[in-house]
Amino acid sequence: MQSVGSEDAYAQLRRCATWIFDLDNTLYPCTIGLFRQMDERMRAYIAAFLGMDEAAAFALQKDYFHTYGTSLRGLMNHHQMDPAPFLADVHDIDLSLLEADVVLEQALRQLSGRKLIFTNATTRHAERVLDRLGIGHHFTGIFDIVAADYRPKPTLAAYHALIDQFGIDPRDAVMVEDMALNLRPAAELGMTTVWVRTLSEHGQMGSDGDHIHHVADDLRDWLQAVTAVTVASGQDTADGSVD
Structure with missing residues (x-):
């Protein structure tokens, strides 16, 4: 280094x-907190998509992130998730802090x-x-x-x-x-x-x-x-x- x-x-x-x-x-x-918004939207989307509570969705989200590099890749591999609606929803965040x-x-x-x-x-x-x-x-x-x-x-x-x-x-x-x-x-x-x-x-x-x-x-x-x-x-x- x-x-x-x-x-x-x-x-x-x-x-x-x-x-x-x-x-x-x-x-x-990172202190602006935009990723926190995406994280929350991701958790809510996964919970609704898989019919689970948000605590379970959060655990799955992080497991897939660490395993595959993105939670989306794990959801596509294991749950045949269509990536387009997921990506559109997760990135629909408030950028006014930027x-x-x-x-x-x-x-x-x-x-x-x-x-x-x-x-x-x-x-x-x-x-x-x-x-x-x-x-x-x-x-x-x-x-x-x-x-x-x-x-x-x-x-x-x-x-x-x-x-x-x-x-x-x-x-x-x-x-x-x-x-x-x-x-x-x-x-x-x-x-x-x-x-x-x-x-x-x-x-x-x-x-x-x-x-x-x-x-x-x-x-x-x-x-x-x-x-x-x-x-x-x-x-x-x-x-x-x-x-």
């Missing part, structure tokens, strides 16, 4: 052609390279979140759970599908993610990895090991540090200028 704030640790990032960002709890702080993030927008603008979203959620949800944050114009593609054929991170097949769809050279790519476990396949494929460290128990699972190359306790601060190094080195920024 690289030390945070070291110029040597940032040097390799100057050459990377593709930046792959997770969405939820990565591009905004505000335009000027600092993040500026950091992304300074960051050289193509930028993509890789999420276990849906494209529609990603578009709504990016729009609220005011950063959607920086991303040239979204690879969602549907594009992955409902194979969630950290399933290796999802990463291969992402690479194939966007023509990514893993050795020239960076993956930024709040769930440490999801960075292991990326590192195995040759990507440089950045763990957005949170206090979430799920986020910290799998954080031991050399598959984490950089750590960001605050993504905005970390990106600002990286772009400051890039600009100081005289490398062009994403819009072709050096500020």
Whole structure:
């Protein structure tokens, strides 16, 4: 694991052609609580779908999440759930707590390279979140759970599908993610990895090991540090200028 704030640790990032960002709890702080809304909607949907109380639904939801990477994958495997209505319902949440993030927008603008979203959620949800944050114009593609054929991170097949769809050279790519476990396949494929460290128990699972190359306790601060190094080195920024 690289030390945070070291110029040597940032040097390799100057050459990377593709930046792959997770969405939820990565591009905004997990403390905002959006995932809590999704968690509650998921529990209620499972309870209604399977005719059980919410306590039993919650236990099943978490069991499938830990086993398959998403609760949905377990529900599809064991209960033949149609994913489309489930995904539409779970992501029908209030985004009013999300505000335009000027600092993040500026950091992304300074960051050289193509930028993509890789999420276990849906494209529609990603578009709504990016729009609220005011950063959607920086991303040239979204690879969602549907594009992955409902194979969630950290399933290796999802990463291969992402690479194939966007023509990514893993050795020239960076993956930024709040769930440490999801960075292991990326590192195995040759990507440089950045763990957005949170206090979430799920986020910290799998954080031991050399598959984490950089750590960001605050993504905005970390990106600002990286772009400051890039600009100081005289490398062009994403819009072709050096500020």
